[in-house]
Amino acid sequence: MSFLQILLQLAGGVGYTIMVTVACSLTGVVVGLGVAMLSRIGPPWLRGLLGAFTFIFRAVPVLVLLFIVFFGLPNAGLRVPPLVAMMLSLGVIAGAYLAEVFRGAFDSVDASEVLAAEAMGLSRFQILRLIEIPQMLRFAVPGMINEFTTVLKYSPFAYTVGIPDVMKEAMSLSATTLRGVEIYLAVGIIYFLIYKLLVTGVWALEKRTRIPGLTG
Amino acid sequence: MTLLSVQDLKLEYDGRIILDGVSFDLAQGELKVIMGPSGSGKSTLLRCLNRLATPTGGRVVFEGRDVLGPGVDERALRQRIGFVFQNFALYRHLTALQNVTLALRHLRRMPAAEADERALRQLARMDMQAHAHKYPAQLSGGQKQRVAIARALAMDPAVLFFDEPTSALDPLMSREVVNILHQLRDERVSMLCVTHDLYLARAAGGRVMFLDEGRIHAEGEVDELFGPNADPRVRAFFHQELRQAQTAQPIDAAQPMDQAQPAGPSGPAGLAER
Amino acid sequence: MASFLALMLEYWPQVLSGLGNTLLLAAVISVTGLAGGVVVFYLAISGGPLRRRLTEGYISFFIGTPLIVLLFLMYYGLPQWGLKLTPFTVAVIGFTLNVAAYNARYLMTAFRGLDPDELQAARAQGFSDLQVFQLVILPQVMRLSVPALTNQVILNLKDSSIAFLIQYAEFFAQMQDLAIRSFRFLDAYLVAGAVYLALVSVVVVAARWLERRYVLPGVRRAR
Ligand SMILES: Nc1ncnc2c1ncn2[C@@H]1O[C@H](COP(=O)(O)OP(=O)(O)O)[C@@H](O)[C@H]1O
Ligand SMILES: [Mg+2]
Numbered sequence: 065m066s067f068l069q070i071l072l073q074l075a076g077g078v079g080y081t082i083m084v085t086v087a088c089s090l091t092g093v094v095v096g097l098g099v100a101m102l103s104r105i106g107p108p109w110l111r112g113l114l115g116a117f118t119f120i121f122r123a124v125p126v127l128v129l130l131f132i133v134f135f136g137l138p139n140a141g142l143r144v145p146p147l148v149a150m151m152l153s154l155g156v157i158a159g160a161y162l163a164e165v166f167r168g169a170f171d172s173v174d175a176s177e178v179l180a181a182e183a184m185g186l187s188r189f190q191i192l193r194l195i196e197i198p199q200m201l202r203f204a205v206p207g208m209i210n211e212f213t214t215v216l217k218y219s220p221f222a223y224t225v226g227i228p229d230v231m232k233e234a235m236s237l238s239a240t241t242l243r244g245v246e247i248y249l250a251v252g253i254i255y256f257l258i259y260k261l262l263v264t265g266v267w268a269l270e271k272r273t274r275i276p277g278l279t280g
Numbered sequence: 281m282t283l284l285s286v287q288d289l290k291l292e293y294d295g296r297i298i299l300d301g302v303s304f305d306l307a308q309g310e311l312k313v314i315m316g317p318s319g320s321g322k323s324t325l326l327r328c329l330n331r332l333a334t335p336t337g338g339r340v341v342f343e344g345r346d347v348l349g350p351g352v353d354e355r356a357l358r359q360r361i362g363f364v365f366q367n368f369a370l371y372r373h374l375t376a377l378q379n380v381t382l383a384l385r386h387l388r389r390m391p392a393a394e395a396d397e398r399a400l401r402q403l404a405r406m407d408m409q410a411h412a413h414k415y416p417a418q419l420s421g422g423q424k425q426r427v428a429i430a431r432a433l434a435m436d437p438a439v440l441f442f443d444e445p446t447s448a449l450d451p452l453m454s455r456e457v458v459n460i461l462h463q464l465r466d467e468r469v470s471m472l473c474v475t476h477d478l479y480l481a482r483a484a485g486g487r488v489m490f491l492d493e494g495r496i497h498a499e500g501e502v503d504e505l506f507g508p509n510a511d512p513r514v515r516a517f518f519h520q521e522l523r524q525a526q527t528a529q530p531i532d533a534a535q536p537m538d539q540a541q542p543a544g545p546s547g548p549a550g551l552a553e554r
Numbered sequence: 555m556a557s558f559l560a561l562m563l564e565y566w567p568q569v570l571s572g573l574g575n576t577l578l579l580a581a582v583i584s585v586t587g588l589a590g591g592v593v594v595f596y597l598a599i600s601g602g603p604l605r606r607r608l609t610e611g612y613i614s615f616f617i618g619t620p621l622i623v624l625l626f627l628m629y630y631g632l633p634q635w636g637l638k639l640t641p642f643t644v645a646v647i648g649f650t651l652n653v654a655a656y657n658a659r660y661l662m663t664a665f666r667g668l669d670p671d672e673l674q675a676a677r678a679q680g681f682s683d684l685q686v687f688q689l690v691i692l693p694q695v696m697r698l699s700v701p702a703l704t705n706q707v708i709l710n711l712k713d714s715s716i717a718f719l720i721q722y723a724e725f726f727a728q729m730q731d732l733a734i735r736s737f738r739f740l741d742a743y744l745v746a747g748a749v750y751l752a753l754v755s756v757v758v759v760a761a762r763w764l765e766r767r768y769v770l771p772g773v774r775r776a777r
Contacts, residue, residue, distance in 0.1 A: 123754035124747045125712040127719075128726060132747060135733075136740035180369035183330060184383050184435075185358035194386060198373045217620040224719075231622070235630075244631025252619045252627070259618035277417020278372050 065241060070250045073237055077230035078254065084219045084229060085258075087147060088155035089212045095159025097197075100166035104196075105188055114163070121160035126218045129153040134225045146225040158215050165207030169200040202278050205270045209263055216259055230254055281308045283343065283439060283470050289328060290337035291321075291494075298324050299335065300494035306439065309468040311461060315481040316491035317517055322474035323366070325491070326441050329472075330361045343438055359387055362432030366444040368424040370416040376403065376427045377412040380434045387435070402430040406460070422453035429460060433469075440464070442473040446480050458483045478521050482506055490514050558732075558741035565732060572728030573749070579642070579724060580711040583649035587710065588703065590650050591657025592692070598658065599665060599691075600683060609658070616655035622716055624648045629720040641722035645714075653710060660702035664695040697768050704761035708754055715750070725749065 103114045121129075134149035144152065173196050181191045220231035234251045238244040284306040291299040298321050306312050316322050327333035329340055331347065331354050340347040347357060370379050380399035384390045390398070403409045406426035416424055425445065432440055442461075446454040454477065461484050464471060474491075475481055481488050481502075488505050490498040490513065498511040505514060562569055598609035616624075628644040639647075668691065676690045677683075696703075718727040726746055733742035 120751060123708075123712070123751045125715040125726070125750055127715050128743060128747050128750060131730075132740065132743040136743045139738065139740035174369070174372070176365060176367055176369040177371055179332065180363065180365055181371075183332060183358055183361070183363040183365075185355040185387055186383070187355060190386055194382065195371055195373075199371075202373065213618065217618075220620050220622050231620075231626075234623075234626070238626075238630055242634045244634050245627060246631075248623050248627030248631050251623045252615075255620055255623060256615055256618045275373050275417075276415045278415075 065243070067246055067250065070237070070243070070247055071254070074230055074233050074247070074250055074254055077228055077233035078258070080222070080227055080229040081216075081219055081231075081255075081258065084147065084150050084154075084222045084227060085212070085216045085262075087151050088158060088215045088219065091151040091155025092158030092162045092211060092215065093208075095156055096162025096166050099159065099163035100170060101192060101197075103163075103167065104170055105192060118160040118163050121157050122164075124157070126154050126157055127221055127224075129157060130221055130225065146222065146227050149225055150219075150222055150227070154215060154218050154221065158211055161214070162204075162208065162211050165204050165211060166200060169203035169207065170196060172203045173199045199278060202270070202273070202275065205266065205279075209266050212262055212266065213259060216255065216262060282306070282341075283308045283310075284329070284472070285339075285341040286329070287339040287341075288337065289325070289335050289340065291324060291328060291333065291335045298494050299328065301338070302491070302494070302496055303338075304489060304496065304499070306470060306472055309465075309470055311465045311471045311473065311484060311486035313481050313484050313486050313488045314472070314474040314491050314496075315476060315478075315488055315517075316474070317476055317520075320476075320491045321494045322476070322491060323443055326363075326443055326472070326474055329441070330358050330363065355387075359383070359435055360438045362435065362437035362440040364425075364428050364432050364440065364442045364445060367448050368416075368421075368428040370419075370424055370427055370431075372416050375413050375415055376408060376419065376430075379416075379427055380431045383431070383435050399430070399434055402434045403427070405433070406430045420453075421449050422456055425449065425453070425457060426460070439470040439472060442471065442475075444475050444477070445473065446475065446477045451479075454479060455483075476521070478518065478525075490517070492517070555741050555744075558736060558738045558745070561732060561736050561738075562745065565728075568728050568731070569725070572723060572725040575642075575723055576711075576714050576725040577753075579645055579649070579714045579717060579722070580707070582646055583653055583714070584707045584710050586646065586650040587653025587706070588657055590654025591661060594654050594658035595661040595665070595695075596687060598662060600687065613655045613659050613662075616652050617659065621648060621652045621713065622719060624651065625716065625720050641717060641720050644720055645717040645722055649710065649713070653706060656706055656709075657699075657703060660699045660706070661695050663702075664698035665691065667698065668694060700765050700768050701761075704757070704764060707761070708757050711753055711757060712750060 099114050099118065103111045106114070130149060130153035133144055133152045134146065137144055177195055177199075178191055181195050186194065220229065222229045223232040223235065226232075230251055234247050238247045241247070282305050286305070287303050289299050289302040290297075302321075302325060304312070304314075314322055314325065324333055328335045329342070329347065331352070335348065338348075342357070343360065346352070370376075371382065374382065377396065377399055380402055381390075381392075381395040384395035384398060385392065388395075400409055400412060403412050403426075406429055408423060408426045408430060411419060411423060411427075416427075419427065425448075429440075445457050445461075449457065458480060461471065461473065465486070471486075473480075473484060473486075485502060488500065488502055489496050490505065490511065492513055497513050498505060504510075510518075594609055594612065598606055598613075601609075625644055625648045628639060628648060629641065632639060673686060673690060676686045681689065714724060715726040717724055718730065721727070729742045729746040733739045736742070
């Protein structure tokens with residue numbers, strides 16, 4: 065079995081790896097946006113609560129939360145499908161980190177522009193939607209890329225809950241061929257390529273929506 | 281006819297008195313200038329009038345209605361007042377045109393084509409139609425100012441507020457701002473302009489009030505206030521501003537500098553700091 | 555939950571040794587990862603363009619590939635070539651390579667924010683490149699990076715749980731064992747999560763203290 069054949073064999077799991085990464089990243093963006101928005105416009109007590117949420121979910125290891133959700137919740141009568149378990153663990157943790165990224169990016173929005181929008185008669189929610197979020201998302205691009213990369217790197221945990229991703233393919237291949245070194249080297253190369261693709265893709269998207277004078 | 285009437289306006293913040301009983305009227309079509317040193321409460325005064333700040337006492341009547349009362353629709357009030365900020369405060373993610381159409385689209389719910397047409401007319405009024413599709417970062421200070429004014433005019437406000445319209449501009453641009461003020465005055469736009477720029481206060485040509493430590497100390501036509509019988513506080517302010525202007529900028533002594541908002545590296549304040 | 559806590563009490567030596575192993579691994583890789591990061595950072599900024607490209611490639615590769623792959627390569631792959639390493643050795647080597655890449659990147663970021671004139675001045679005084687690195691660059695860059703470096707320690711503590719997947723008997727592995735013994739999975743993992751939360755909180759408090767103490771006054775971190 066040549067190295068190329070190993071690569072081709074592993075490629076079967078790439079779709080699942082990408083699916084897990086995208087699903088968890090999207091979960092993270094939704095959770096992060098929700099938390100950052102609510103702590104920007106919500107009452108102080110809610111801000112405190114959301115602060116506790118981000119602290120806790122940034123302190124618990126992904127693997128531990130994944131096991132709580134996938135292997136633990138059935139004890140409480142709640143069965144969660146593997147992909148959803150990944151989203152509720154890796155995705156929500158990414159959301160806690162992204163909430164911090166978004167909070168920092170919100171702080172980069174010029175206060176005088178928010179004041180001008182208020183003076184214009186826009187409502188608080190309109191200001192958020194029309195002024196703050198479009199600018200904030202552009203400032204947040206580098207932080208989002210970091211976080212999406214992290215999600216990709218933790219996505220192999222999916223094998224522990226039975227998702228047939230690249231890692232799972234590698235483990236079964238390694239068990240039958242006893243060529244672990246080459247196989248895991250190939251796995252590393254595949255992840256690195258996906259990583260490069262991801263980073264290039266996000267920057268390309270950023271470039272298409274770039275505005276002079278507004279970068280993260 | 282009186283458009284705006286301010287009576288005994290007071291504002292205390294943290295036990296500090298910022299506004300100490302300000303009263304004045306602005307008539308329909310009038311241009312009034314409030315002049316005063318940095319920290320005298322000019323910006324705060326303007327913000328009280330459209331409820332961006334909450335005064336602790338006094339009365340404000342705008343278009344016959346009490347502005348400070350409990351039942352006032354703040355957002356409707358703000359849509360009647362065009363506000364031009366000191367540093368322009370253009371939305372950086374929107375083009376000049378989009379800056380002008382934003383309120384038309386989202387407050388007036390105007391269809392895109394109609395809003396564009398109307399915004400382009402306002403930009404043309406400010407001689408900016410050629411730059412309609414540029415972003416703020418691609419415009420000069422003077423151009424940003426024109427867009428900011430077009431943005432304020434687009435909603436057909438009853439009055440325009442200017443907060444230090446020259447402080448972020450070089451002397452040549454300051455002159456253009458005066459020309460714009462004159463143009464709008466000739467079009468019978470009601471305007472209230474606060475500044476500490478002596479040149480602007482003098483050249484604008486309206487009635488001038490002098491605000492210091494939250495109180496109006498003198499009021500009159502340009503000639504009275506700038507004449508030999510001026511109030512001693514006003515004279516002290518002139519001396520101080522002129523001295524600063526001379527050390528900062530020997531070429532155009534009429535242009536004082538703003539310490540609170542230093543100009544960019546090429547501006548007069550930048551030179552003075554070196 | 556109460557009965558699970560009773561079980562934990564019964565097996566406390568096992569739990570405690572797991573906790574010890576977790577802290578040991580996190581501490582060791584925090585130190586070796588920092589040392590490795592400084593070395594990689596020095597190699598990246600001191601050599602010619604080729605060396606810079608190589609070190610940047612190293613950083614990029616280890617930031618772009620999952621740590622678990624490297625651990626599996628060494629733990630499950632190398633024995634097939636006749637080289638059998640203990641889980642602890644594998645974990646230390648794998649984490650060090652990975653953490654060093656991250657730390658080097660933080661240091662590089664801080665380095666870009668330094669005033670180039672200051673480095674010129676040091677060279678003009680006659681210091682050698684290594685001396686400039688030791689006396690001028692490193693002290694500033696390290697202080698500027700305190701928040702990022704302490705954050706990495708927190709990541710190390712949490713990520714040490716990955717070593718459970720290569721049979722290292724750390725805390726999470728012990729909790730897993732208790733979970734299977736008692737069939738109380740939810741209780742076991744919740745307790746594990748709470749313990750990590752407590753450990754991280756301690757590091758956060760220590761990090762705040764370190765930041766207050768060592769961040770240079772007047773020197774701002776580059777964005
Ligand atoms: N947000 C604020 N918080 C506390 N004090 C303020 C605030 N804004 C303004 N002030 C104070 O109110 C006074 C008037 O400020 P301002 O209205 O901005 O003056 P001006 O516009 O004439 O320079 C100043 O002494 C200033 O320090
Ligand atoms: Mg002001």
